[in-house]
Amino acid sequence: MDDLIGFVLGNKHRGRVIEVLGSKGPMSADKIAKIERITPPAIRKVLQDLDERGLIEELDGAWRLTERGVELERELKRRS
Numbered sequence: 794m795d796d797l798i799g800f801v802l803g804n805k806h807r808g809r810v811i812e813v814l815g816s817k818g819p820m821s822a823d824k825i826a827k828i829e830r831i832t833p834p835a836i837r838k839v840l841q842d843l844d845e846r847g848l849i850e851e852l853d854g855a856w857r858l859t860e861r862g863v864e865l866e867r868e869l870k871r872r873s
Contacts, residue, residue, distance in 0.1 A: 797846060797865055798872075806831055806839045808869070811858070814849060815866035819857035 801807045809829050814820070817828075826836040840856060843849045848862035858866060 794865065794868060797848070797861075798868060800846065801843075801848070801865065801869070804839070804842075806835065807843060810836075810839055810843060811848065811862060811866050811869065814856060814858045815863070819852070819855035821854055822856060825856065 801811055806829065810825060813825060813828055820828075822836050822840055823833070825831070825840075826833055829836070831839070840849065840851075843862070844851070847859055848865055849856050850859050851857075
C-alpha cells in the first residue's frame, strides 16, 4: 500500500482525483476536469495512470474507485 500512496501523492492531480471520486462518487472525466480545473489531456493521463494501477475503473462513461482505490482513499484520510 505504501508504494501506491507514494505514487498517488507524487502528483497532486492523482491525489485530488482519488479524493473527488471518494467523496462525490462516479463521474465523467469532463466533470472531474472541470471540478479540479485540470486540462482534458492532463486528466486523461491521470485517469490512465490510476486505472493502470487498479485504483479506478470506467463504467458506462463514469470513473469510479475500485475496491483497491477505496482502501487507498481510506488510508490517505487516516494518515492526514
